[in-house]
Amino acid sequence: QVQLKESGPGLVQPSQTLSLTCTVSGFSLTSYSVHWVRQHSGKSLEWMGRMWSDGDTSYNSAFTSRLSISRDTSKSQVFLKMNSLQTEDTGTYYCARNMYTTDYFDYWGQGVMVTVSS
Amino acid sequence: DIQMTQSPASLSASLGETVSIECLASEGISNSLAWYQQKPGKSPQLLIYGASSLQDGVPSRFSGSGSGTQYSLKISGMQPEDEGVYYCQQGYKYPPTFGGGTKLELK
Numbered sequence: 001q002v003q004l005k006e007s008g009p010g011l012v013q014p015s016q017t018l019s020l021t022c023t024v025s026g027f028s029l030t031s032y033s034v035h036w037v038r039q040h041s042g043k044s045l046e047w048m049g050r051m052w053s054d055g056d057t058s059y060n061s062a063f064t065s066r067l068s069i070s071r072d073t074s075k076s077q078v079f080l081k082m083n084s085l086q087t088e089d090t091g092t093y094y095c096a097r098n099m100y101t102t103d104y105f106d107y108w109g110q111g112v113m114v115t116v117s118s
Numbered sequence: 119d120i121q122m123t124q125s126p127a128s129l130s131a132s133l134g135e136t137v138s139i140e141c142l143a144s145e146g147i148s149n150s151l152a153w154y155q156q157k158p159g160k161s162p163q164l165l166i167y168g169a170s171s172l173q174d175g176v177p178s179r180f181s182g183s184g185s186g187t188q189y190s191l192k193i194s195g196m197q198p199e200d201e202g203v204y205y206c207q208q209g210y211k212y213p214p215t216f217g218g219g220t221k222l223e224l225k
Contacts, residue, residue: 035214045162045205045216060213094161103209104152106173108161 002026004034004095004109011115012085018116022078022095022109029053029071033098034078035105036069040091050098051078085116120144120208124217130225131196139220141206143187150210153182153191156219157202165204166191198224 008020022034029051036048049059049069057069068081078095092113096105121144131137141151149169154162164173166182169189179194193200201224206217 044218045207047214047216058212062213096161099164099167102167103150103212103214104164104167104207105154105162106164106167108163111161 002097002107004097004107006093006095006109006112008093008112008114010113011117012089013118014086014116016085017081017083018085018089018114020080020093020095020112020114022080024076024078024095024097027097029073029076029078034071035096035098036078036080037094037096037105037108038089038091039094039111040088043091048080048093087116090114090116119213120147120211120215122206122208122215122217124204124206124220126220127218128221128223130223131193132225133196133198135196135225137193137196137200137222139191139204139206139222141184141189141191141217143189143208143210146186147208147210149185150208151182151184151189152207152209153180154205154207155200155202156205162205193222196222196224200224 003025033052035050038046051069071078092111094111095109097107099106123142125140151169153166156162170182181192203219
């Protein structure tokens with residue numbers, strides 16, 4: 001069955017770089033896109049970026065040049081790297097599969113909580 | 119970016135009551151709208167896509183409607199397991215954007 005699972009450090013110091021991994025199973029990264037979505041505690045959802053099935057990427061301009069998404073198809077993994085972290089980047093980070101050729105999210109990982117604090 | 123405004127921010131419903139949640143887009147989104155349910159400590163789950171198509175496995179008491187800039191989610195007969203926060207999301211233009219959420223509780 002389709003599964004996505006995020007992993008990464010729970011605590012990151014301010015100004016440092018966040019590195020997260022999304023490991024997927026039940027589908028191929030060369031057939032489906034994977035997105036990263038962030039949620040501040042008790043708040044709404046914010047789309048961060050997308051790894052397309054062809055290896056291209058799209059980013060939310062709100063993250064300017066801080067964000068980078070890459071993948072390793074042989075390991076079925078998608079990576080998120082975001083630098084210059086601030087306390088406002090504290091939240092839960094999800095990876096989610098894109099639904100067919102739409103821009104909806106049909107399967108989500110369980111999320112990883114990231115706290116930015118010294 | 120397209121702004122998505124949900125109302126109400128919260129509501130409580132009795133068992134079996136019919137509930138409606140509204141979502142207003144800042145510009146027309148041509149039915150490119152999804153609804154998600156999120157329970158505490160869990161990730162969002164897709165309920166409705168394309169404004170009115172029911173995702174596989176979602177109970178038929180959930181339905182979506184709307185057009186242009188105005189959309190709604192209806193729950194026909196509130197059940198205890200329907201408690202949670204509901205979000206709308208537009209997939210019409212990049213970046214995809216979400217509404218602020220509606221917290222639904224059982225009265």
